Amino acid sequence: MKIIGKYFIFLQSLFVKRESFNTYIRLTIDECIKVGIDSVFIVVIISTFIGAVTAVQTAYNFVTPLIPRYVISLIVRDMTLLELAPTITAIVFAGKVGSNIAGELGTMRISEQVDALEVMGINSSSFLVLPKILACVLMYPLLVILAGNLSILGGYIAATLTGEMTPSEYVYGIRVDFIEFNVTFALIKSVVFAFLIASISAFTGYYTAGGALEVGKASTKAVTSSCIAILSADYLLAQLLL
């Protein structure tokens, strides 16, 4: 409970004694490049393969000819939108960006760079953390959109190349019984997950004390805590919104 309270006080501290608007714009753009553009490669690889694997495994489980083949791509689509694109990408994002945020802030803390900012009269938490959170909340939904599209494309490639489905069957399955809210739901999840990853990782890194060993532990803890928060939020959002 003490840690949760400290986390909320930390979040509150991001919004008091802020620097100028232009400072945040510049820092947020820098962070967008770091957390967004630099994550594209891993997201492309993972989401394409996840889509391909989902298509192949779904086809493998369809042993009865009574179920039409287009259902395979329908399942790929819904699994991608509801779970794989926002949630699995969030786990990967926590591993890449979350550990990076915790490691960076932890190193700044133990090497007195955070103290140097405070002595200058700068709100170090707001200056260092707020742009990271804004960048994650802005960039992660875009990564989820990319992941969703690539996952469906990966399923298409796998299903058609293995001969499980014809291209027209796959495309028909993608379009049939489409619920538009699923896209909105995926984007709502992506914003929540991005906020959780960035804020939890920053909180863990910002309060690192000790030396290099503790920075490593903080990075690991940031990823673990973020993953638990993501899965908890995933369940809560599914209960609330579906």
Place this chain on the structure above:
Amino acid sequence: MPGQSNLIIGSSGTGKTVLLKCIVGLLTPDEGSVFFDGRDFHNAGRSEIQDIRREIGMLFQGGALFDSKNVEQNVGFPLDMLTKMNRGEKLDRINFVLNRLGLTNTNKKMPSELSGGMKKRVGLARAIVNNSKYLFCDEPNSGLDPQTAIVIDHLIQEITEEFNITTIVVTHDMNSVMEIGDYVMFMYKGQMLWEGPNSDILNAEVRELQDFVYSNKLMMALKEQSS
């Protein structure tokens, strides 16, 4: 006093750095007050605290340079954040300070490319670039070879006099004590046991201070030679 350097000395773990952190506002003291020109730092309003902070420069033990910024950006950081200077004015000021500290042509170097002594000098440049009225140095020559340590000590002393700054240096190095410092405070187990002009330190009749001063073999040899 402006233009005067003050030393806080004592063994490791006596609370020198904690005291320094209380003075600069990184820690809140359990009791007591810190005054800057009559302004109570820990009980001041937000804008007054900001005003005081803008008058403070601090040299940290490891330099505390921002890893992602080069020398020019590190030194210019207080100007970016705390002043409304234009780019040309900032660059002039940065180059003036870097030249003064013997760091000519290092503008584009990253902290990872600098030696320990250079990092301290860049840290010192960043601390004074905004015309600070108060300079605080935490163990400025820790981790440096004796020759570089003397260079850093002399720079602190020269800058203090040249720019009319009030300087407080925390150190446990007796070589520094002998090189710089107009006024010395000796701490022992969290208490200030002795204070006085630097010239009186060798004759101070405080056993703990004598033990501290003459724990250095060089100082002991000097004492034996003089007696």
